[in-house]
Amino acid sequence: xxxxxxxxxxxxxxxxxxxxxxxxxxxxxxxxxxxxxxxxxxxxxxxxxxxxxxxxxxxxxxxxxxxxxxxxxxxxxxxxxxxxxxxxxxxxxxxxxxxxxxxxxxxxxxxxxxxxxxxxxxxxxxxxxxxxxxxxxxxxxxxxxxxxxxxxxxxxxxxxxxxxxxxxxxxxxxxxxxxxxxxxxxxxxxxxxxxxxxxxxxxxxxxxxxxxxxxxxxxxxxxxxxxxxxxxxxxxxxxxxxxxxxxxxxxxxxxxxxxxxxxxxxxxxxxxxxxxxxxx
Numbered sequence: 001x002x003x004x005x006x007x008x009x010x011x012x013x014x015x016x017x018x019x020x021x022x023x024x025x026x027x028x029x030x031x032x033x034x035x036x037x038x039x040x041x042x043x044x045x046x047x048x049x050x051x052x053x054x055x056x057x058x059x060x061x062x063x064x065x066x067x068x069x070x071x072x073x074x075x076x077x078x079x080x081x082x083x084x085x086x087x088x089x090x091x092x093x094x095x096x097x098x099x100x101x102x103x104x105x106x107x108x109x110x111x112x113x114x115x116x117x118x119x120x121x122x123x124x125x126x127x128x129x130x131x132x133x134x135x136x137x138x139x140x141x142x143x144x145x146x147x148x149x150x151x152x153x154x155x156x157x158x159x160x161x162x163x164x165x166x167x168x169x170x171x172x173x174x175x176x177x178x179x180x181x182x183x184x185x186x187x188x189x190x191x192x193x194x195x196x197x198x199x200x201x202x203x204x205x206x207x208x209x210x211x212x213x214x215x216x217x218x219x220x221x222x223x224x225x226x227x228x229x230x231x232x233x234x235x236x237x238x239x240x241x242x243x244x245x246x247x248x249x250x251x252x253x254x255x256x257x258x259x260x261x262x263x264x265x266x267x268x269x270x271x272x273x274x275x276x277x278x279x280x
Contacts, residue, residue: 077181103137155206158225
C-alpha cells in the first residue's frame with residue numbers, strides 16, 4: 001500500500017492530508033526503475049566483453065612485439081653485415097666470438113683484422129675462439145698474428161659448439177639455420193646469458209693460440225681428438241665433419257698421428273693410444 005497526499009482529506013498534525021493508493025501503481029514505478037537498471041547492466045556487460053576482447057588483442061600484439069625484439073631473423077647477408085657493423089659501432093666493453101671451420105677467405109680475414117684492431121684501439125676487449133684446424137690456414141694465421149699483437153686474446157680448440165659473436169653480452173649473432181650469411185639476432189637476456197656461458201665453458205677448455213700456428217710435430221689437442229675418434233671407430237668422413245675440416249685435411253691429421261706414435265694402421269693406432277694413456 002502507498003500513501004499520497006490528498007487535499008480533500010482532513011489534515012494531520014503537520015497540516016498534511018493522506019490517502020491510500022493501489023500498490024500496483026507503486027510497482028509500476030519500481031518496474032520502470034528495474035528496467036533502467038537492467039539496460040544499464042546489459043550495457044556494462046557489453047562494455048566488459050569489448051574490453052576483454054581488446055585485452056586479448058593487446059596481449060597478443062605485446063607478446064609478438066617482445067618476441068620480435070628478443071630474436072630477429074635475417075636471411076640477407078647484406079642485412080646481417082650491416083647489423084654486425086652497427087653492433088660493433090655501439091660496442092663499448094667486450095666482443096666474444098667462436099669461429100669453427102677451416103677459416104675465412106683472405107680478403108674477409110684482412111677486413112676482420114682491420115675492424116678488430118680498430119675495436120681494440122677503442123679499449124674493447126676481444127676474445128676469439130678458433131677451431132684448431134683453422135690455424136693451418138694462412139689467412140687465419142695472419143689474422144691471429146695481427147689481432148694478438150694489438151691485444152686480443154685468441155684460443156683454439158679441436159671442437160667448437162658452433163659459430164657465435166656477442167657484443168657487450170647484450171646482443172648475439174648466430175647463423176641462420178638455412179640461409180648462408182644470414183643470422184638470428186638475439187637480444188633476450190636469458191638466451192644471451194646462456195650463449196655466453198657456453199662460450200666461457202669452451203674458452204676455459206681451449207689452449208692459447210701462440211703466434212697462430214698449430215704444433216703438428218707433437219700430439220696437440222686436435223690430434224688427440226682425432227685419435228680418440230679413431231679409437232671409437234669413427235670414419236674419416238665423420239671425423240672431418242666433427243672437426244669442420246675437409247676430408248683431405250682430416251686424412252693429413254691421421255697420417256701425422258700415425259707418424260708421431262709409430263702406427264701403421266687404425267687398429268694399431270687405437271691400441272698404442274690406449275696403451276700409452278694418450279686418450280685420457
